[in-house]
Amino acid sequence: MMNNQMTPKELNEIGDQYFYGQGIDKNIEVAFTYYKRAADQNNPVGLANVGKYFLAKLNENQAFSYYEKSALMGYPLAFVKLSDMYLNGIGVKKNKKKAFKMMEEAANLNEIDAYHLLGQYYLLGIG
Structure with a gap:
């Protein structure tokens, strides 16, 4: 090819x-x-x-923008990355509620790692 x-x-x-x-x-x-x-x-x-x-x-700002575009297309790993970025203030203002929402969306899309990470968020009181 x-x-x-x-x-x-x-x-x-x-x-x-x-x-x-x-x-x-x-x-x-x-x-x-x-x-x-x-x-x-x-x-x-x-x-x-x-x-x-x-x-x-x-x-970081450019990274956030591209992950956001990917997430809007339904890519679960992009939601996981956006969650991390919101949680840690990478390329965006820290926002635990949005971090939780992004991870929840990844879990709703059946991303295996998101289930574990969402459990961690619950355990740590994030979101």
């Missing part, structure tokens, strides 16, 4: 290989080019991955 005909799934997978250095030298700038191509196709995973890139580059 030619490079310009890659699916968003393929673009994200190659981006991850570069982002994490899996079988290839780690290079988050190259990873970004793949993630961005997936995001440009309105792929929610690609949007979240662009958010991950911006977090790594410490551009």
Whole structure:
């Protein structure tokens, strides 16, 4: 398959290989080019991955924006990340109620990790 005909799934997978250095030298700038191509196709995973890139580059506001776009498309892991960002004030003002709401939404979308984290929120009185 030619490079310009890659699916968003393929673009994200190659981006991850570069982002994490899996079988290839780690290079988050190259990873970004793949993630961005997936995001440009309105792929929610690609949007979240662009958010991950911006977090790594410490551009928290941009990261929040991309995670939010991904969440609006129903991507559960984006809700988990937004919850963390609200909880810790990363790229957005701290807001425990919104953190709880985001984690609850992820759980409603059957994200396994969200069930555990939501339980932690209850235990700690968050939200």
